[in-house]
Amino acid sequence: MLIVQKYGGTSMGGCERIENVAQRVIQALDHHKCGLVVVVSAMSGQTDTLLEYAHFFSSLPNTREVDMLLSSGERVSSALLAIALESKGIKAISLSGRGAGIITENTHTKARIKYIDTNHIQKLLQEGYVVVVAGFQGISEEGEVTTLGRGGSDLSAVALAGALHADLCEIYTDVDGIYTTDPRIESKAKKIDKISYDEMLELASMGAKVLLNRSVELAKKLKVKLVSRSSFSASEGTLITDEEDIMEKPIVSGVALDKNQARVSIADVLDRPGIAAEIFSTLAEANINVDMIVQTIGRDGKTDIDFTIPQTEVELAKKVLECFKNDVQSIEYDCDIAKVSIVGVGMKSHSGVASIAFKAMAKENINIMMIATSEIKISMIVNIKYAELAVRTLHDVYALDK
Amino acid sequence: MLIVQKYGGTSMGGCERIENVAQRVIQALDHHKCGLVVVVSAMSGQTDTLLEYAHFFSSLPNTREVDMLLSSGERVSSALLAIALESKGIKAISLSGRGAGIITENTHTKARIKYIDTNHIQKLLQEGYVVVVAGFQGISEEGEVTTLGRGGSDLSAVALAGALHADLCEIYTDVDGIYTTDPRIESKAKKIDKISYDEMLELASMGAKVLLNRSVELAKKLKVKLVSRSSFSASEGTLITDEEDIMEKPIVSGVALDKNQARVSIADVLDRPGIAAEIFSTLAEANINVDMIVQTIGRDGKTDIDFTIPQTEVELAKKVLECFKNDVQSIEYDCDIAKVSIVGVGMKSHSGVASIAFKAMAKENINIMMIATSEIKISMIVNIKYAELAVRTLHDVYALDK
Numbered sequence: 001m002l003i004v005q006k007y008g009g010t011s012m013g014g015c016e017r018i019e020n021v022a023q024r025v026i027q028a029l030d031h032h033k034c035g036l037v038v039v040v041s042a043m044s045g046q047t048d049t050l051l052e053y054a055h056f057f058s059s060l061p062n063t064r065e066v067d068m069l070l071s072s073g074e075r076v077s078s079a080l081l082a083i084a085l086e087s088k089g090i091k092a093i094s095l096s097g098r099g100a101g102i103i104t105e106n107t108h109t110k111a112r113i114k115y116i117d118t119n120h121i122q123k124l125l126q127e128g129y130v131v132v133v134a135g136f137q138g139i140s141e142e143g144e145v146t147t148l149g150r151g152g153s154d155l156s157a158v159a160l161a162g163a164l165h166a167d168l169c170e171i172y173t174d175v176d177g178i179y180t181t182d183p184r185i186e187s188k189a190k191k192i193d194k195i196s197y198d199e200m201l202e203l204a205s206m207g208a209k210v211l212l213n214r215s216v217e218l219a220k221k222l223k224v225k226l227v228s229r230s231s232f233s234a235s236e237g238t239l240i241t242d243e244e245d246i247m248e249k250p251i252v253s254g255v256a257l258d259k260n261q262a263r264v265s266i267a268d269v270l271d272r273p274g275i276a277a278e279i280f281s282t283l284a285e286a287n288i289n290v291d292m293i294v295q296t297i298g299r300d301g302k303t304d305i306d307f308t309i310p311q312t313e314v315e316l317a318k319k320v321l322e323c324f325k326n327d328v329q330s331i332e333y334d335c336d337i338a339k340v341s342i343v344g345v346g347m348k349s350h351s352g353v354a355s356i357a358f359k360a361m362a363k364e365n366i367n368i369m370m371i372a373t374s375e376i377k378i379s380m381i382v383n384i385k386y387a388e389l390a391v392r393t394l395h396d397v398y399a400l401d402k
Numbered sequence: 403m404l405i406v407q408k409y410g411g412t413s414m415g416g417c418e419r420i421e422n423v424a425q426r427v428i429q430a431l432d433h434h435k436c437g438l439v440v441v442v443s444a445m446s447g448q449t450d451t452l453l454e455y456a457h458f459f460s461s462l463p464n465t466r467e468v469d470m471l472l473s474s475g476e477r478v479s480s481a482l483l484a485i486a487l488e489s490k491g492i493k494a495i496s497l498s499g500r501g502a503g504i505i506t507e508n509t510h511t512k513a514r515i516k517y518i519d520t521n522h523i524q525k526l527l528q529e530g531y532v533v534v535v536a537g538f539q540g541i542s543e544e545g546e547v548t549t550l551g552r553g554g555s556d557l558s559a560v561a562l563a564g565a566l567h568a569d570l571c572e573i574y575t576d577v578d579g580i581y582t583t584d585p586r587i588e589s590k591a592k593k594i595d596k597i598s599y600d601e602m603l604e605l606a607s608m609g610a611k612v613l614l615n616r617s618v619e620l621a622k623k624l625k626v627k628l629v630s631r632s633s634f635s636a637s638e639g640t641l642i643t644d645e646e647d648i649m650e651k652p653i654v655s656g657v658a659l660d661k662n663q664a665r666v667s668i669a670d671v672l673d674r675p676g677i678a679a680e681i682f683s684t685l686a687e688a689n690i691n692v693d694m695i696v697q698t699i700g701r702d703g704k705t706d707i708d709f710t711i712p713q714t715e716v717e718l719a720k721k722v723l724e725c726f727k728n729d730v731q732s733i734e735y736d737c738d739i740a741k742v743s744i745v746g747v748g749m750k751s752h753s754g755v756a757s758i759a760f761k762a763m764a765k766e767n768i769n770i771m772m773i774a775t776s777e778i779k780i781s782m783i784v785n786i787k788y789a790e791l792a793v794r795t796l797h798d799v800y801a802l803d804k
Contacts (some may be wrong), residue, residue, distance in 0.1 A: 015458040015459070018457075018459075019459070050478065052480075053417055053478075053482055054482065054485050056417040056421075056490065057417070057420075057421070057424075057482070057485045057486040057487060057489045058486075058489035058725075061485040061488070061489070062484065062485055062488045064483045064495070065482075065484045065485045065488065065495075065496055066481070066485070068477060068480070068481040068484075068496050068498075069477070069478055069481035069482065069485070071477075072474035072475075072477045072481075073474075074471060074478075074479050075471070075473075075474045076455075076471055076474050077466070078470070079456075079467045079470040079471035079474075080455055080459070080471065081460045082467045082470075083456050083460060083463040083464055083465065083467045083468070083471070084459040084460075084469065085462045086460070086463070087460035087463070088457045092469055093467075094470050095468070097472075101543075271605065318513065352758055
């Protein structure tokens with residue numbers, strides 16, 4: 001049996017916490033009698049400090065050098081954990097991204113993993129070592145140090161678990177796992193025991209603090225069973241796995257809230273062929289991520305288009321959409337909205353899920369401004385003042401606290 | 403033309419100082435129109451902080467992991483200097499010990515350099531890069547990260563200068579160069595412009611803060627011209643080179659003082675064959691470094707032996723010499739002594755150098771307790787209360803302030 005564990009920056013934040021991680025590793029060894037690969041992030045704050053140094057000299061520091069700089073943070077934490085384990089009599093060895101055979105593209109600060117040469121790690125595991133791997137980093141085929149971008153250590157862990165055919169990949173943070181909704185909004189929110197990759201991806205806005213979609217997508221592709229759990233508690237955490245591994249498929253697994261959306265309403269668009277395509281390709285060229293799109297059927301040769309974009313990109317959108325001002329009656333931007341979504345694989349086989357949501361919202365007098373659905377998700381745009389109420393209402397109507 | 407520069411931890415201590423180093427590098431480029439390899443230490447304090455972390459877990463942390471840990475300090479400072487240079491429009495690139503091709507023995511925390519594969523650096527220099535090398539580190543032939551021990555970055559610089567046949571190796575610290583004696587003792591002490599390797603080695607106690615003997619010895623072996631200078635002033639520094647490169651050979655170049663000596667006086671040693679050898683081999687086995695030895699010719703089958711050892715090893719010496727108590731009348735230990743030395747290559751061809759010293763000391767009523775001479779050095783043991791007076795007297799009598 002082989003387990004890959006990953007400890008984030010908060011878990012590694014200081015010597016006492018690294019000591020705690022060492023204890024966790026020893027518990028896992030005692031409990032599972034298994035091979036262990038432990039991927040670590042830099043001690044919390046380290047990466048920011050190093051970036052501050054770099055920005056002292058340049059607002060756009062050379063990315064090759066930034067990678068050389070940042071990769072040192074995980075080298076430090078991995079060596080410290082190996083020292084901590086050794087001091088407790090555990091045979092342990094730290095490896096840099098290079099040592100772990102993590103080969104990436106030659107794109108600095110956001111390289112993608114091409115493949116992992118597991119020979120060295122396999123050998124060390126056979127020799128009985130706990131292998132501690134510096135996360136977030138790799139090397140290009142030219143031998144240059146690269147880093148994997150935000151959430152990079154999670155990616156290192158998932159990719160290693162895939163390449164080593166590990167039985168489990170445990171991602172340790174300071175959060176117990178995935179909840180049915182944000183417990184700060186709904187105190188009755190419950191930790192989910194099992195959830196499918198696809199549900200997890202749709203709950204991204206909820207899980208972002210815990211797991212980035214990049215890692216979940218990779219886990220899904222490589223069929224790596226993920227566990228999201230806390231390094232500060234004994235709680236079992238949440239298993240994120242293939243839908244087929246989940247016996248009881250809940251109709252609704254969770255309620256997600258995203259307050260970083262803005263609605264763009266374009267009224268009376270001339271209904272000439274291709275105009276919608278022009279608008280959206282203009283936005284795409286400006287790298288503006290369009291989420292929900294609703295187009296009403298046109299009358300009198302005109303049509304209305306509503307869509308949502310991240311709030312942070314509203315100013316940019318205003319600029320690039322300026323060129324359409326003669327083709328439309330008006331373009332309005334509304335930042336006072338929130339997106340509330342219910343997610344569940346059970347929706348595929350159950351009808352009437354949406355109508356329960358709409359009725360519950362209506363009962364609370366919450367006006368739904370836009371609706372978008374996918375196979376396992378229903379998203380609704382509401383006025384931001386109703387955001388929390390909407391979350392609690394939906395959490396309640398689907399009995400997620402039971 | 404090629405110059406290797408090395409900047410120590412104080413010179414690299416913080417972003418402002420790294421900015422200053424970048425300016426220095428640019429000045430050198432402007433002035434010499436030469437190729438430049440810049441070796442850097444970790445930012446001051448970094449190595450100590452990392453060691454403290456390691457010692458949190460263990461008083462004897464695994465040395466392989468310590469090397470992984472410590473080597474990160476120079477990776478950080480080298481990347482930052484490269485970023486600083488790039489931001490000023492200088493083509494620069496940082497290399498780890500591995501990148502620089504520094505191959506060492508596989509002995510952690512104090513590896514010796516075996517050879518340097520200069521291919522990669524040569525290529526980068528030809529492409530017009532300023533090559534910034536992380537000092538203090540290398541890799542073993544097995545690919546493991548190693549460090550070179552105390553003064554390791556100086557060694558990296560000297561070894562690189564030798565392997566690259568550099569014209570000069572400049573060692574930057576916070577000191578202007580080598581002085582005729584410690585300016586804190588004799589304010590008339592003068593900076594020396596040129597000094598031979600051998601004199602530098604004999605002045606070690608004076609130069610220890612500036613250059614370790616390990617580096618000077620390597621420079622001598624590789625025929626690397628060393629310059630000791632300050633990164634905080636425009637002063638020219640001191641050139642340390644082959645004796646043959648020095649036209650005017652001064653009779654006395656400098657006066658050194660060592661207060662970390664203790665005298666051991668063994669009285670009435672039974673003059674049986676081999677007893678002196680037994681005493682000194684016993685000390686050697688205990689790793690006690692014996693410096694000056696004076697043995698008086700025996701009378702009545704007995705002899706007196708006086709020698710000096712580092713003060714820090716007196717307690718150990720007492721323990722290991724205990725076994726000789728029946729062979730000798732007494733063993734006395736005197737820590738209130740100092741070693742004053744005059745050093746100069748000119749002594750080889752001048753007679754009467756010693757007698758000038760002895761006369762000057764006598765005139766000041768300084769009793770000389772022991773004397774030892776080599777081709778280019780005369781060392782005298784005096785009571786510690788006369789240490790500074792002796793230094794000033796000798797500095798004066800050889801007119802070193804002129």
